[in-house]
Amino acid sequence: MRVFSLWASLVCFLSIISYARGQNKIFTVTDYGAVADGKTDSSQVFLNAWKEACATDGGVVAVPLGTFFVSGASFEGPCNGETFFRTEGTLRASSDPSLDQDYWILFDEIDRLTIFGNGTFYGNGESAWPHNQCDKIWVARNPLRGINSVNSKMFHLNLHKCENVLLKNVDVIAPVDSPNTDGIHIGKSNGIEVTASRHGISIGSLGKYNNEEDVVGITVKNCTFSDTDNGLRVKTWAPSSMPVTVSTVTFADINVNNVENPIIIDQYYCPHSSCSRKGESEVGIKDVKFINVRGTSATEVAVDVQCSKVRPCQDIQFVGLDLIMKGTRQPTTASYSNADHEFVGLDKFCTQFFLTYFNWRD
Template sequence: MNISSLISFLFLFFSILNVDANGQPNFIVTSFGAVADGKTDSKQAFANAWTKACQTPGGVVSVPAKNTFLLSGGEFVGPCNGLTVFQIDGTLVASTDPKLDDLKYWITFDNVDGLNVVGNGVFNGSGPSSWAQCRSSSNCKNRPTSLKIHAVSDATISGITSLNSKMFHITINNSKNVRIANVQITAPADSPNTDGIHISKSSYVDITESSIGTGDDCVSIGDGASNVNISGVACGPGHGISIGSLGKYAGEQDVSEITVSNCNLTNTDNGLRIKTFAPSMSSNVVSDVTYSDIALNNVKNPIIIDQHYCPNRACNSGGESGVQINGVKFINVHGTSATRLGVSLQCSKTGPCQDILFSGLQLTVGGGSPATASCSNANSRFLSSNPSGCT
């Protein structure tokens, strides 16, 4: 390379590279051609910025504040050369083109060791453009999840807002050591299948100090999840905090070491729920689950284990669930139920629930009368609790 070519290369490189206050190389998406008009698809510009940041130790993809970018999709794939940061302070908007609703995911981070998705920005999934068909049909096709975290380790997601996803807001799959903190997830109560955060086949996942209001589960925990900690989460509207559904597919993995603490659920359709299909295609185990210091406010079905889960008429209603549930503790769960039945344990005849403990449970119906508990095929104990036992 002659001297003039070298100078030209360096000029081009430094024209797209900035260094932030922490000395990290900062690749601003507008320097790669992203157009902040909310109308022009900036997919390629974001891809180019990611490539540079991924190749650079400590590289930062920067989405500037007070800017809105249309993104038809984003696949941000590693491996990268060290920690990579996706700094979003502006707004990303998904396309409303119905042809793109066939995609499984809007934005994906895949195969990255060391990832921060941080900032005060917004992932706007443009959900209203695709919800109508699913409000009228329980068997509508799947739509794109807004943000997929797959095969990622040592990740932090912090400060962001996920708004109006077409389907799930955030999924974490085949990942480990993922921390989610101070995020806001929002969709209307009647938005279909808009789970807030779904975790599967992942370990050591922490969700803390976040606000989640959706049309489905605030947090759902699927097969293969272990060592999951959920604390300081405000949930509502939505369908509560759920383990499952499990048993729908063959070869599902066990779920274990799940802790939910210091959370508030308000006006949700369910509270703390474990759900499995019957009959089930797998015989996985749910074990070592602890719910503690949970406040419930006007919650329907506050505590429910449903081993005959069937979300639509397409289910086979015969048979029993082969999913085994054991070692579940409810410690200091308190508040008001919107339904007379506060605790429902409907377990499998062929594999009853084992070692279900309630301690310090205090549930009343809105007017102050005591809630009731109904149990079937469940080995349960109630200590210093109201309701004091099963009927």
């Protein structure tokens, strides 16, 4: 299954598109009756254009300049070959927070789909954020290239039960106080590659829901994080209901620039005001390596590892860290609790890094 859905505002850029304009049939939505006034619901018109493009090998749905109101649309396959969705205009979501739907735009059961252009998928997230009390909204499963996701109502992109997916040049942008506008969610998937994107990396949160599975074999490398809240993060709920395990994780060759939490393991994650914050996490974290993480931290504590008392972290390894404070160029510090950890290359590291240990190997 290949599904991709949007609850987001997307600005799409793709410099190289694998279709020839003279050889592909174009299905322009205005030819089917779409009105670029930002008010008239063009959902069904878009679906009509999609239906014909999907039935044509190499068919292109074209959205011209202008603002098109789309309350919701499910573009379904399988299609008769490669399919393209080109937008130069703006697709605008509803601003009605009472609208009951699991997705805004859904691409379902489609292989070889390319979304591109210089247009915008505007999710109208600011109309929904004050009413946002949901933990999950939608599921998405499909590869993307050259996408900027801006002001989503909820999660920007979600890949679930996917295999061999490439996400390249994906920028995720939302105000710091917008709730649950998470970037790229990846779950129950294999062979997912995210490259040339600018966002912090989080594993989790884990331990809240039933039937969660272990997270094993994650590699994050060659990344640069600038002005983000978090760089590399593992987070689990406390208390947690599922004793799953995170293991065999490697973060390597990471550059951080003015990142508030360059490295953080948080086993007391509970972001909602209703959380009691009582109890310990049952999620196990072991065999996690941070290799060559370098750059500047926005805070003094650049490494913050707070693990569960009932299931302490095991075999947490740091190799060649070089983290200093932004502006002052002063050494940063590290804080640990209930963590079995090790530093490699400590002689070089100690010249720039002060460490504070709490309950180390206890």
